[in-house]
Amino acid sequence: MSSYVYKTTRRGVLLAKTVSYQVRLCSGNFRHLEVLKDENNVAIVTMKRAPVNSLNTELLTEISSVLTDLEETKCSGMILTSFSDKVFCSGLDIYEIFKSKPSAIGTSFSTLLEVFIKLYGSTFPTVAAITGHAPAGGCVLGLFCEYRIMVQNFKIGLNEDQLGFNAPSPIVKLMINTIGHRNAELALTSGRLFTTSQALQVGLVDEIAKDRTEAFEKADGFLRRFEMIPPLARNFTKQSMRRALLQDVTINREKYTEGFVSMISLHEVQQSIAAYLDNLKNKKRNAH
Numbered sequence: 001m002s003s004y005v006y007k008t009t010r011r012g013v014l015l016a017k018t019v020s021y022q023v024r025l026c027s028g029n030f031r032h033l034e035v036l037k038d039e040n041n042v043a044i045v046t047m048k049r050a051p052v053n054s055l056n057t058e059l060l061t062e063i064s065s066v067l068t069d070l071e072e073t074k075c076s077g078m079i080l081t082s083f084s085d086k087v088f089c090s091g092l093d094i095y096e097i098f099k100s101k102p103s104a105i106g107t108s109f110s111t112l113l114e115v116f117i118k119l120y121g122s123t124f125p126t127v128a129a130i131t132g133h134a135p136a137g138g139c140v141l142g143l144f145c146e147y148r149i150m151v152q153n154f155k156i157g158l159n160e161d162q163l164g165f166n167a168p169s170p171i172v173k174l175m176i177n178t179i180g181h182r183n184a185e186l187a188l189t190s191g192r193l194f195t196t197s198q199a200l201q202v203g204l205v206d207e208i209a210k211d212r213t214e215a216f217e218k219a220d221g222f223l224r225r226f227e228m229i230p231p232l233a234r235n236f237t238k239q240s241m242r243r244a245l246l247q248d249v250t251i252n253r254e255k256y257t258e259g260f261v262s263m264i265s266l267h268e269v270q271q272s273i274a275a276y277l278d279n280l281k282n283k284k285r286n287a288h
């Protein structure tokens with residue numbers, strides 16, 4: 001695993017192997033995250049739950065806790081990324097929703113909603129530097145951010161239907177808001193995963209990068225667009241655009257969680273997940 005760390009400077013982002021002037025966020029001791037801040041108070045949050053950053057409750061809780069920190073310390077922007085040059089995030093940890101107790105499935109999903117509320121509703125600008133595949137919950141994490149830059153030749157999308165269950169309605173709305181009704185319906189009903197260039201074409205991502213370094217340069221470029229915009233005005237506009245969905249999820253969090261748990265606990269859905277996992281294992285076996 002690479003031990004690269006990232007330095008952001010006023011002029012751009014540099015990939016470096018040194019931590020000389022970086023400030024590590026001290027308020028949290030994280031197992032699955034690295035959080036660095038530069039002198040401009042921009043945070044780089046790197047998910048590092050090997051091998052594929054699957055979102056278990058622990059990782060989700062850490063993301064949620066970092067977001068609280070970033071609000072409290074009035075961070076001026078955030079780049080969300082992955083330690084891996086192959087996978088940004090593989091979605092919810094399938095093993096937490098397969099053959100698990102309803103309470104465990106509920107906790108995992110409810111924590112994802114908490115992350116949604118904090119990340120989608122953050123007062124600071126957010127950008128995802130998607131350095132690898134981003135299926136299902138991985139795509140969802142990217143969608144919670146304001147802007148997505150994706151490294152070429154990977155796949156992204158909401159493939160939940162392939163696992164035998166549907167994406168919950170707030171996520172359908174988010175997808176519609178991002179790529180339009182027609183594209184969203186076609187993509188969601190077939191559980192489509194887009195290549196990076198297809199994702200750019202439909203607007204699921206905003207820019208393509210040739211590699212991680214370029215993804216960071218572009219992420220930094222996005223954040224610098226706001227240097228001359230009064231943060232208060234920017235945030236009012238952001239909140240007004242996002243209010244309806246935020247209120248819906250905040251008010252109905254329990255209802256959405258119960259719906260997700262009931263759906264995932266269905267025998268047919270558990271069977272589909274089992275078949276999907278077999279498929280994933282066979283794909284790996286055949287690749288060797």
Ligand SMILES: CCCCC/C=C\C/C=C\C/C=C/C(=O)SCCNC(=O)CCNC(=O)[C@H](O)C(C)(C)COP(=O)(O)OP(=O)(O)OC[C@H]1O[C@@H](n2cnc3c(N)ncnc32)[C@H](O)[C@@H]1OP(=O)(O)O
Binds near residue numbers: 052113133
């Ligand atoms: C607005 C409010 C919104 C509220 C709701 C929001 C969202 C909810 C919406 C839906 C719920 C979300 C559901 C999900 O996310 S379910 C997860 C779906 N994920 C996938 O389908 C991805 C499956 N994985 C892959 O396709 C591939 O693994 C990969 C990510 C492309 C990587 O491929 P690669 O070849 O690099 O690795 P391997 O396939 O060999 O995998 C390595 C290792 O990791 C295990 N693994 C992979 N993915 C997961 C996962 N999601 N959870 C747990 N474990 C995973 C895999 O089994 C291998 O393990 P092994 O032990 O065999 O080494």
